[in-house]
Amino acid sequence: MSTVHLSQITKQFGKVTAVKNLDLVINEGEFFTFLGPSGCGKTTTLRMIAGFYYPTEGVVKFNEKDMTTVPPEKRNTGMVFQNYALFPHMTVYENVAFGLKVRKISKKETKQRVESVLEKVRLKEYINRQVSQLSGGQQQRVALARALVIEPDILLLDEPLSNLDARLRDEMRAELLRLQREFGITTVYVTHDQVEALTMSDRIAVFNFGECQQVGTPTEIYNKPVNDFVAQFIGETNLLPIIYEKTIDSQRVYRYKETSIYVNESSHNIAKYQETDELYISVRPEAVIISENKIEGNNVFEGVIDLVQFTGESLHLLVKIDDNTTIRVTELNQGIESYKKEGTKVYVQLPENRVRVVPKMKE
Ligand SMILES: Nc1ncnc2c1ncn2[C@@H]1O[C@H](COP(=O)(O)OP(=O)(O)OP(=O)(O)O)[C@@H](O)[C@H]1O
Numbered sequence: 570m571s572t573v574h575l576s577q578i579t580k581q582f583g584k585v586t587a588v589k590n591l592d593l594v595i596n597e598g599e600f601f602t603f604l605g606p607s608g609c610g611k612t613t614t615l616r617m618i619a620g621f622y623y624p625t626e627g628v629v630k631f632n633e634k635d636m637t638t639v640p641p642e643k644r645n646t647g648m649v650f651q652n653y654a655l656f657p658h659m660t661v662y663e664n665v666a667f668g669l670k671v672r673k674i675s676k677k678e679t680k681q682r683v684e685s686v687l688e689k690v691r692l693k694e695y696i697n698r699q700v701s702q703l704s705g706g707q708q709q710r711v712a713l714a715r716a717l718v719i720e721p722d723i724l725l726l727d728e729p730l731s732n733l734d735a736r737l738r739d740e741m742r743a744e745l746l747r748l749q750r751e752f753g754i755t756t757v758y759v760t761h762d763q764v765e766a767l768t769m770s771d772r773i774a775v776f777n778f779g780e781c782q783q784v785g786t787p788t789e790i791y792n793k794p795v796n797d798f799v800a801q802f803i804g805e806t807n808l809l810p811i812i813y814e815k816t817i818d819s820q821r822v823y824r825y826k827e828t829s830i831y832v833n834e835s836s837h838n839i840a841k842y843q844e845t846d847e848l849y850i851s852v853r854p855e856a857v858i859i860s861e862n863k864i865e866g867n868n869v870f871e872g873v874i875d876l877v878q879f880t881g882e883s884l885h886l887l888v889k890i891d892d893n894t895t896i897r898v899t900e901l902n903q904g905i906e907s908y909k910k911e912g913t914k915v916y917v918q919l920p921e922n923r924v925r926v927v928p929k930m931k932e
Pocket of ligand 1: 585586605610611614
């Protein structure tokens with residue numbers, strides 16, 4: 570097992586800067602996810618850890634050892650690619666044994682290790698099956714077994730579930746996590762799927778435009794986004810542009826159009842922005858309070874329900890509070906027959922302790 574230290578990593582491809590000034594520490598045994606939209610530098614960073622690319626600037630260390638320009642075969646990392654990169658006409662056994670053969674491991678030990686890892690990924694009965702005769706999910710497990718059998722210090726996974734259908738993806742998520750915990754192996758996972766990142770990771774690094782925007786646990790990233798990009802990319806949110814208005818008894822008050830917005834001190838995110846930044850408040854739909862009766866207190870808007878969507882477990886509402894602003898509200902299904910109708914006049918409140926002030930992302 571290893572820790573991974575990335576210090577001031579930059580990667581240029583000609584004029585394109587794929588990754589810029591990246592500093593990251595991935596802890597031993599951690600399930601660490603790189604999350605971000607297409608082209609933001611996730612795969613490039615993963616490949617620099619694997620050694621397929623060397624950084625243009627900066628240092629890659631495993632534990633305290635400088636690995637910046639060590640070739641991939643000398644890093645003891647196991648990698649699973651999006652397309653699995655299996656040999657389709659070889660058997661499951663031959664595919665999984667391949668890395669051990671290259672490492673000149675004896676036949677006896679190879680057999681033991683392949684059988685043991687296939688048992689762990691629950692594929693033992695397919696050991697002699699040709700890979701081309703397996704389902705997508707089974708092929709995925711072979712790819713995983715092949716990466717794990719060499720007993721890597723670090724497991725690198727590049728969107729390994731994206732070729733699977735939704736149900737299988739769910740299943741494999743749980744399976745992957747089970748294996749990761751069982752092996753206790755430092756794992757770096759690349760995805761653009763926020764649900765995958767939130768459900769599986771110990772920590773997440775959110776990327777955009779080649780830069781890491783935020784590193785944190787899933788709850789930190791969701792509850793305390795550092796800028797408008799992170800707030801919007803992970804989960805749904807309401808973003809309203811605000812300006813600073815005044816400070817009353819050390820409580821800062823902002824303004825959205827004609828309405829004063831009160832924010833709890835802990836939600837200020839103050840270290841992360843300056844007064845000159847373009848600012849927003851971010852409020853999650855499930856944090857918004859909605860009522861047909863007038864709500865007393867701060868941060869209350871009057872509005873009309875524009876759209877109601879019932880999903881079974883919850884109710885999603887769009888409430889129009891002025892000509893060009895709607896507030897998303899999510900309420901859990903309480904099991905009642907009648908629920909709020911489109912066109913109903915309502916009040917919505919953005920609770921002071923659930924409002925987060927975020928600056929616009931710097932480009
Ligand atoms: N070998 C390469 N040569 C030139 N440009 C590259 C190369 N690899 C990546 N890039 C560019 O670097 C940027 C980051 O690419 P990267 O593949 O790391 O993004 P990503 O976040 O993994 O995206 P995706 O989710 O689509 O795989 C993109 O603009 C991409 O076009």
